[in-house]
Amino acid sequence: MSDSTLRQLPRGRHHLSREQVVASQRERILVAMGEAMTERGYVGTPVAAVLKRAGVSRETFYELFRSKEDCFAAAFDRASAAFAARLHQVITESADTDACTRMDRILTAYFTHLSDDPAAARLFLVEVYAAGPSAIRSRMALQHRFVEVAAAMLGAETAQQQFACSTLAAAIGFMVTAKIADDDLDSLWEIKDQLIDLARRSGSVYGNAFAD
Structure with missing residues (x-):
């Protein structure tokens, strides 16, 4: 049901x-x-x-609602607000943990959120690109917030590190969107440990959280 x-x-x-x-x-x-x-x-x-x-x-x-587009915009806001609230909770709870634990918890919360509500996940990751310029701008604003989360999580301080976090967030967004589009939720979890290992091996490229 x-x-x-x-x-x-x-x-x-x-x-x-x-x-x-x-x-x-x-x-x-x-x-x-x-x-x-x-x-x-x-x-x-x-x-x-x-x-x-x-x-x-x-x-x-x-x-x-004025139109289908107006309804979609409201549904997108609903889905993104739920996502933001979940991330904020886990970020707050993980503030005093080490970088690996913090990144693991945040990615786990992200992937769990997508898996718990695949319809909402498809809405704000896949269908948003068919809903017009306004919807795409909202999607880019959500992506920007995710970049801020990544930068804080990885201890990005310099302009170069923040740019690197932007590329990492874009790569995560691309990989996750592709899996949602293919209804391949199970394999989301296969990339989590690889992302953490990538950040760890990158030293200070993304930030100072994993710097030697």
Whole structure:
């Protein structure tokens, strides 16, 4: 049973406020947007497919969103906010650990997050490139935040180290996106230890966390 089905309101009378009803409908639509695109992609997913999954009317959809693109933008913001919150938690909890442990925990949180919600992962890593310039700008902003995480994790201080972190984050993004596009979630974990080993062997290239 899908997440959107689980969130449908009970039939008949209920004691929910209008705000709670609207919030539930909106959440179901956002989840349904991601789920529908796993089958048809952004371009091939009509609003009708989202409505069917979410269990809401067309009128309700357009009361909440101006268009499919507007709905996608909201779904992207929802997915990226959940991702950012998970990373922030693990970064905070790992602040006093050594570089290897910190990198391991952050990558584990990242890959676990993608595996836990593959529809959202496909939405903000794959389908975003079909959703227009605004969506791509949002994706680049998310990538920039990931670069900041990588730079802090690896102790990047110089302009050269920060540039190196940008290239590393881009490489991680490319490899992860390719695996999500191929529905190959299991092999995500194969690259985690290799990335940590790469950072360790690179000395101070990416930052001072692994410097001799």
